[in-house]
Amino acid sequence: xxxxxxxxxxxxxxxxxxxxxxxxxxxxxxxxxxxxxxxxxxxxxxxxxxxxxxxxxxxxxxxxxxxxxxxxxxxxxxxxxxxxxxxxxxxxxxxxxxxxxxxxxxxxxxxxxxxxxxxxxxxxxxxxxxxxxxxxxxxxxxxxxxxxxxxxxxxxxxxxxxxxxxxxxxxxxxxxxxxxxxxxxxxxxxxxxxxxxxxxxxxxxxxxxxxxxxxxxxxxxxxxxxxxxxxxxxxxxxxxxxxxxxxxxxxxxxxxxxxxxxxxxxxxxxxxxxxxxxxxxxxxxxxxxxxxxxxxxxxxxxxxxx
Amino acid sequence: xxxxxxxxxxxxxxxxxxxxxxxxxxxxxxxxxxxxxxxxxxxxxxxxxxxxxxxxxxxxxxxxxxxxxxxxxxxxxxxxxxxxxxxxxxxxxxxxxxxxxxxxxxxxxxxxxxxxxxxxxxxxxxxxxxxxxxxxxxxxxxxxxxxxxxxxxxxxxxxxxxxxxxxxxxxxxxxxxxxxxxxxxxxxxxxxxxxxxxxxxxxxxxx
Numbered sequence: 001x002x003x004x005x006x007x008x009x010x011x012x013x014x015x016x017x018x019x020x021x022x023x024x025x026x027x028x029x030x031x032x033x034x035x036x037x038x039x040x041x042x043x044x045x046x047x048x049x050x051x052x053x054x055x056x057x058x059x060x061x062x063x064x065x066x067x068x069x070x071x072x073x074x075x076x077x078x079x080x081x082x083x084x085x086x087x088x089x090x091x092x093x094x095x096x097x098x099x100x101x102x103x104x105x106x107x108x109x110x111x112x113x114x115x116x117x118x119x120x121x122x123x124x125x126x127x128x129x130x131x132x133x134x135x136x137x138x139x140x141x142x143x144x145x146x147x148x149x150x151x152x153x154x155x156x157x158x159x160x161x162x163x164x165x166x167x168x169x170x171x172x173x174x175x176x177x178x179x180x181x182x183x184x185x186x187x188x189x190x191x192x193x194x195x196x197x198x199x200x201x202x203x204x205x206x207x208x209x210x211x212x213x214x215x216x217x218x219x220x221x222x223x224x225x226x227x228x229x230x231x232x233x234x235x236x237x238x239x240x241x242x243x244x245x246x247x248x249x250x251x252x253x254x255x256x257x258x259x260x261x262x263x264x265x266x267x268x269x270x271x272x273x274x275x276x277x278x279x280x281x282x283x284x285x286x287x288x289x290x291x292x293x294x295x296x297x298x299x300x301x302x303x304x305x306x
Numbered sequence: 307x308x309x310x311x312x313x314x315x316x317x318x319x320x321x322x323x324x325x326x327x328x329x330x331x332x333x334x335x336x337x338x339x340x341x342x343x344x345x346x347x348x349x350x351x352x353x354x355x356x357x358x359x360x361x362x363x364x365x366x367x368x369x370x371x372x373x374x375x376x377x378x379x380x381x382x383x384x385x386x387x388x389x390x391x392x393x394x395x396x397x398x399x400x401x402x403x404x405x406x407x408x409x410x411x412x413x414x415x416x417x418x419x420x421x422x423x424x425x426x427x428x429x430x431x432x433x434x435x436x437x438x439x440x441x442x443x444x445x446x447x448x449x450x451x452x453x454x455x456x457x458x459x460x461x462x463x464x465x466x467x468x469x470x471x472x473x474x475x476x477x478x479x480x481x482x483x484x485x486x487x488x489x490x491x492x493x494x495x496x497x498x499x500x501x502x503x504x505x506x507x508x509x510x511x512x513x
Contacts, residue, residue, distance in 0.1 A: 077400020
């Protein structure tokens with residue numbers, strides 16, 4: 001029977017459970033994980049010109065990860081009961097993994113930052129290698145939070161943790177580029193012309209690395225949507241919601257066009273040597289990733305279940 | 307004595323859409339305005355003159371493999387031995403992950419208590435040997451509640467002698483609310499567009 005002959009005469013409205021606090025939390029952990037990975041790469045390569053970036057990012061990672069869980073606690077209906085998470089844990093719930101990861105990771109990040117700032121290279125390297133799996137799981141588990149909420153067709157996909165990790169890398173590098181460029185413009189005046197040229201080249205390289213990861217991100221989103229459109233009916237509805245429905249302007253316009261395609265052209269196209277273009281691209285990338293969190297969290301819950 | 311397994315059967319041939327179950331639930335469970343633990347969905351099918359109205363009473367399915375209980379980070383939601391899924395209101399922190407993962411939209415935040423609540427087959431009445439409030443209020447006996455594991459109970463005889471179905475079988479949750487004579491289009495999600503209150507979507511300070 002065709003569904004056009006079916007009319008819902010009466011039904012009740014439901015609450016939208018997860019609001020944008022959760023999306024913001026995903027955004028901040030993403031920034032933190034991305035900048036931590038960049039910092040460790042810089043430390044491991046150990047070259048002198050990478051040092052400033054390694055230091056900035058080592059400081060950014062724990063700061064961002066102290067802001068992030070605040071969003072979570074504000075989102076709770078009973079914020080003063082947050083300690084229940086540690087006392088009454090449930091190992092089948094991804095939130096339980098998260099509550100322990102979110103405790104271990106900032107501690108790790110702070111110790112790592114101290115090692116980097118006090119120039120203890122060997123300790124920083126070891127901590128960095130140990131910290132990368134932790135950083136990946138801190139952000140990867142947020143993908144599992146969505147993927148294991150089985151009811152929502154837009155979330156319930158195995159690609160979700162990977163999509164989250166890759167978009168975290170993109171936004172994390174974007175933030176590092178913005179901060180490194182600001183340092184280059186205003187706080188790097190004492191350096192020699194040669195040194196400034198070196199720093200600039202490094203920022204450009206970082207931006208190009210970001211553009212390649214955007215390509216990977218676009219591929220993952222494409223494969224996710226292709227599978228959504230050919231899977232069961234709820235998944236098809238979810239795919240159409242972000243392609244042609246209420247969330248299409250945000251998804252296609254902001255996330256894909258402004259947040260991915262435009263930055264890619266700015267960074268790899270004829271403006272690839274321009275510092276201004278790179279900074280604009282990095283800002284756009286972060287707006288795009290924020291829009292992605294919004295589309296995922298709010299859009300995923302917008303498909304009626306009953 | 308064998309372990310109990312409580313279940314409910316709703317006969318949609320008998321339901322007249324009177325909303326008595328909704329009202330009884332509101333009164334018994336003190337459910338505040340704007341939220342519902344039990345509600346009725348009314349659906350019209352076909353075009354004039356060949357049309358019919360279907361009434362679908364909805365409540366928590368108290369699933370055997372409940373996604374909410376699996377995903378609750380504090381074990382505030384848990385299954386009792388008799389199969390009823392309950393929320394410990396002193397332990398719930400209100401993370402709302404269970405609401406997001408429930409395929410049936412049956413959970414809600416109680417705006418007065420700031421915790422998650424839902425239908426739990428009126429466990430206090432069941433423990434006292436009574437039937438849930440909705441079942442007792444139903445004027446046409448369209449709802450039947452009882453122990454599935456007891457062969458002599460009305461519910462196991464109904465389940466044995468009727469074609470029954472459950473909501474969203476593909477979710478593999480094994481619901482304990484069964485429907486007799488439920489139409490496929492009525493059970494499936496036919497709603498188009500957004501069926502949520504959208505105010506306070508971005509941020510809402512609830513301290």
